[in-house]
Amino acid sequence: DTGVSQDPRHKITKRGQNVTFRCDPISEHNRLYWYRQTLGQGPEFLTYFQNEAQLEKSRLLSDRFSAERPKGSFSTLEIQRTEQGDSAMYLCASSTLPGPQETQYFGPGTRLLVL
Amino acid sequence: AQSVTQLDSHVSVSEGTPVLLRCNYSSSYSPSLFWYVQHPNKGLQLLLKYTSAATLVKGINGFEAEFKKSETSFHLTKPSAHMSDAAEYFCVVRPSGTYKYIFGTGTRLKVLA
Numbered sequence: 705d706t707g708v709s710q711d712p713r714h715k716i717t718k719r720g721q722n723v724t725f726r727c728d729p730i731s732e733h734n735r736l737y738w739y740r741q742t743l744g745q746g747p748e749f750l751t752y753f754q755n756e757a758q759l760e761k762s763r764l765l766s767d768r769f770s771a772e773r774p775k776g777s778f779s780t781l782e783i784q785r786t787e788q789g790d791s792a793m794y795l796c797a798s799s800t801l802p803g804p805q806e807t808q809y810f811g812p813g814t815r816l817l818v819l
Numbered sequence: 820a821q822s823v824t825q826l827d828s829h830v831s832v833s834e835g836t837p838v839l840l841r842c843n844y845s846s847s848y849s850p851s852l853f854w855y856v857q858h859p860n861k862g863l864q865l866l867l868k869y870t871s872a873a874t875l876v877k878g879i880n881g882f883e884a885e886f887k888k889s890e891t892s893f894h895l896t897k898p899s900a901h902m903s904d905a906a907e908y909f910c911v912v913r914p915s916g917t918y919k920y921i922f923g924t925g926t927r928l929k930v931l932a
Contacts, residue, residue: 707862708862735918737918737920739920744924744925745925746823746909746923746924746925747863747909747920747922748922749919749920749921752918752919760919795862795863797920799918805870806851806913806918807853807865807868808920809865810855810862810864811862812860812861812862
């Protein structure tokens with residue numbers, strides 16, 4: 705399977721703990737995106753990388769959130785001091801071909817539950 | 820501000836009957852528009868996309884959508900629903916000159932036997 709992969713698929717943690725999620729994009733894709741999806745809502749943009757550079761962060765991404773893409777391949781999203789409001793599905797997507805034809809391909813997501 | 824409105828949060832159809840999922844958008848000049856489907860415990864899958872070529876776009880699994888600029892709509896249709904079509908469907912707009920996807924709130928399609 706050469707699609708976008710995410711690990712873990714599910715994470716249960718206690719409030720105040722730190723969690724880290726990983727995303728492996730499609731190998732030739734240089735753009736990588738993180739989204740958050742809460743119940744009954746569509747995904748909301750969190751942040752965007754082009755190669756290793758983080759070019760934009762949403763206001764949704766508080767100081768407790770940090771994302772990296774150190775070698776321009778896989779990316780990690782870390783949430784420090786988790787809160788119950790962080791419970792959501794975290795989606796990763798990748799793309800290439802900047803311009804009108806660009807299409808984002810999504811991974812299966814990591815479902816986070818903060819108790 | 821750019822936005823997407825999916826007019827129905829839930830749609831129920833009988834198997835073999837037509838499907839219509841409605842989407843209206845507000846955006847700047849020449850947006851790109853997409854429909855994605857999300858099955859339970861699976862990732863978002865691209866159904867089809869409009870990127871300023873033909874206004875009637877054909878996608879996978881027999882779905883199609885028509886871009887109507889005058890109505891700012893991009894409704895998704897299928898002539899005959901199948902049980903496997905039951906899922907959540909998202910309309911997405913990407914304003915011209917940006918990379919951000921703006922998702923609608925989704926429409927859950929139920930297909931009755």
